[in-house]
Amino acid sequence: MNHHARASVSHGRTGATRSRPADPADATLDRLLERAGIRLNGPRPWDLQIHHRQTARRILAQGSLGLGESYMDGWWDAEQLDTLIFRLLSARLDQAVRTPALAWAGLRARLFNLQNEARAWMVGQQHYDLGNDFFAAMLDPSMAYSCGYWADADTLADAQFAKLDLVCRKLGLQPGMRLLDIGCGWGSLMRHAAEHYGVECLGLTVSREQAAYGAERCAQLPVRFELADYRSFNPDGRQRFDRIASIGMFEHVGSKNYPAFFAVAERSLREDGLMLLHTIGKTHHRDTTDPWIDRYIFRNGQLPLLGQISDAADPHFVIEDVHNFGADYDRTLRAWHRNFQQHWPRFAERHGDRFRRMWRYYLLACAGAFRARTLQLWQLVLAPGGLAGGYRRPMV
Known part of the structure; x- marks a missing residue:
């Protein structure tokens, strides 16, 4: 003391x-x-x-x-x-x-497009480019930086494998298909889909560190990374993919840009294709972006309401399936925190003690929020015009 x-x-x-x-x-x-x-x-x-x-x-x-x-x-x-x-x-x-900070956060989100193209790269530079070695020490070997699926898993690696495989099964991936991953991170989903399902993949990211590291890890696979904001991708709609996934990226899109996001997805997906959207969400209109998270962790982020997703997707897609396993994020975040603590001595000189306390607060505060069920994690499966005969969720 x-x-x-x-x-x-x-x-x-x-x-x-x-x-x-x-x-x-x-x-x-x-x-x-x-x-x-x-x-x-x-x-x-x-x-x-x-x-x-x-x-x-x-x-x-x-x-x-x-x-x-x-x-x-x-x-x-x-x-x-x-x-x-x-x-x-x-x-x-x-x-x-x-507080005034909370009121200002809500007002800013209403008045300004905080996730416009000029600002879209900020989160990559501030957060995702902290260092590939740093994230490799905290995450599991797949480098998946989103909620694991713990239904039958005992370890972080097992939970992330289960999540990646669940996404592939929900999308019904088959050998020879082409998959577009919007917000691909270090390529964990694309690597899994290429290795286990024989799929050709293209991933979009706004992080140079992620693109470079992911391309190196996937060098022997039919996987390609493109450093691009989603809005600039495939403007003429000439590229068509059998499947689209977006895992843990929609939180950076912002409600003013939801129509543009789904328009990009529609023009890039075959008419008989499927899309899977995996995103954190909030449950109340009154909840605004946490000022501390916005300042120190994810600049310009905004969590969606389920109704906002539905409204924005409606002109383009039928929502075939919604799956909430947000309680699993609590366990995922605590596993990341254990890894962070274990490997911190390697990074102490580079980042300093204030960063250590900041990162501990980020991981454990978010774990507490998911445990309290004030934050959700949704996976939605969407189809242009809906699937004839309907969609059947695979065993989860």
Whole structure:
């Protein structure tokens, strides 16, 4: 415990009675946290341990942004950070602290196209280009950076294999087909489809690091990477693919661009083709992009509502199937966090301790959010005009 904490922790003792903090901000935050079964400086692993006397004021004034930034600055800790966030969100305390930053985030999203072509490359540069070695240490050997499927899996590698194979089976891939992967990452799906289903693949990405690393990994396969924003792809519709997949990319598209996204997919897909969309989503209109996530992790991201996807897809596709396995993201994120912790000494000098705390907060806060079911993970199967006779989801 550092010297900032010594004046602040006396109110965290156990027992039948507990005195209120002397500072009014501490007392206010303490009362809020009690609604979620959390104490300031309490004895349980999810209790918030204060190290700086201004922590409560910062959190109350800035909400989610203040909570995350003060953690990055070492002002507080929680042994089970994921459980802390799970409890906060389950008690809807995020709705109890409404800040100017949150209001501004919602206003910006309504007024501006934050995901236009000029801004589309920012997330690649800020996040995905952190270093292929960094992500290789955190992810499984397939380099899949999206939710695994844990129904019958015991390890991260098994869960990611199951997810990739589930996508291929939902799309009904057959040897000789051509697959377009919009937002292909390091090529985990394309590599799996080429190796196990004999499919020829083209992937689009806005990350130079991903394209270079993926091309090297897939050098002996019928897999090609293209560094391109989806909007500029196949403008005349001359390229047609048997299948299209988009895994964990739609979160970067933004609601103002959903019609353009589905128009690109329609002009690139054969009339008898199928598309699979795999995306994180939100369940309430009032929920806006988290200001901390927007500033430090995924610039200009926006989570869709299921209704928004349906409305935007409607002129182009029939939605044949919707599958929600968002609870599996909790386990996926905790597996990534274990890998991150294990390999952190390799990256400590490059990134520093503030980055370590930022990345820990990102992974475990998101795990808590999926556990609280305030975030969802959907896989949708879509078909132009609908499939004659209907679609049958394979065994999952």
